[in-house]
Amino acid sequence: MxxxxxxRAVEQDAEPLTALVQGADAYRGQYTxxxxxxRVTADYIDRHQVFTxxxxxxxxxxxxxxxxxxxxxxxxxxxDDAQGMGVxxxxxxxxxxxxxxxxxxxxxxxxxxxxxxxxRRLGAERVGTVAPVPPKVMWERPELxxxxxx
Numbered sequence: 001m002x003x004x005x006x007x008r009a010v011e012q013d014a015e016p017l018t019a020l021v022q023g024a025d026a027y028r029g030q031y032t033x034x035x036x037x038x039r040v041t042a043d044y045i046d047r048h049q050v051f052t053x054x055x056x057x058x059x060x061x062x063x064x065x066x067x068x069x070x071x072x073x074x075x076x077x078x079x080d081d082a083q084g085m086g087v088x089x090x091x092x093x094x095x096x097x098x099x100x101x102x103x104x105x106x107x108x109x110x111x112x113x114x115x116x117x118x119x120r121r122l123g124a125e126r127v128g129t130v131a132p133v134p135p136k137v138m139w140e141r142p143e144l145x146x147x148x149x150x
Contacts, residue, residue, distance in 0.1 A: 004061060004087060006094045009050035011042040016060050017052070017077075025080045026114060033136050034112075040065075040075070048074065049098050053087050062087045064095050071099065072108040073146070092122045092146075099148045111142040119144050 009017065017040040021027075027035045044050070049066040062078035073095060078087045099107050109119055110130050120126065124144035132138050 003056050004053050004090055005056075006051050006053055006090065009045045009052050009063060011045060013050075013052060013060075013063075014040050014042045014045060017045075017050075017063055020060060020063065020077050020079060021075070023080070024077055026112060030139070031112065033138065036136075049095075049102075050075075051091070051094060051098070053078075053082075053091055061085075062091055064091045066095050066098055066107070068102055068104070070108070071102075071104045071106065072110070088118060089122060092119075096146060096148060099146070100150060104148050106148055107146045109144045109146065111144055113139065113141060116142040116144070119146075123147075 018038070021035055021038055021040060024035065040050075044065070049068065050063060052063040053061040055061055060079065061082040063075070064073060065075040066072075067074045076088065076091055076095075078091070095107070109124055111119055116126070124146045126142055127145050128143040130141045130143050132140060
């Protein structure tokens with residue numbers, strides 16, 4: 001993804017980021033409840049390390065949100081039509097760089113069950129399972145950790 005640029009999200013990105021979340025095919029069917037009504041707000045962007053991946057025309061390809069305290073990859077989404085092109089890997093690598101800069105030892109990920117293999121391919125280790133949180137989350141989720149290597 002040499003032509004993909006990673007940039008810090010700004011307040012004006014809130015609606016496009018929300019649209020990306022709401023339009024994600026990975027959250028259809030049994031997983032719809034977790035994103036139902038979810039919004040990425042300008043306040044969220046201000047409070048966390050939110051970065052976007054854009055193509056040379058400025059089209060949004062994906063984004064992630066790193067929470068620093070406690071360290072967690074809170075969100076990561078890649079546009080459906082950009083999956084399989086290395087955008088997710090690029091976002092995770094960027095996130096790890098930000099985690100290193102912040103002096104974090106590791107970053108927790110509570111994974112969408114179908115995404116666990118993606119995180120593990122990129123070096124995350126499964127450390128447990130997070131119990132369901134009804135009524136929004138009715139299934140167990142894998143808990144993983146990325147070790148941040150200086």
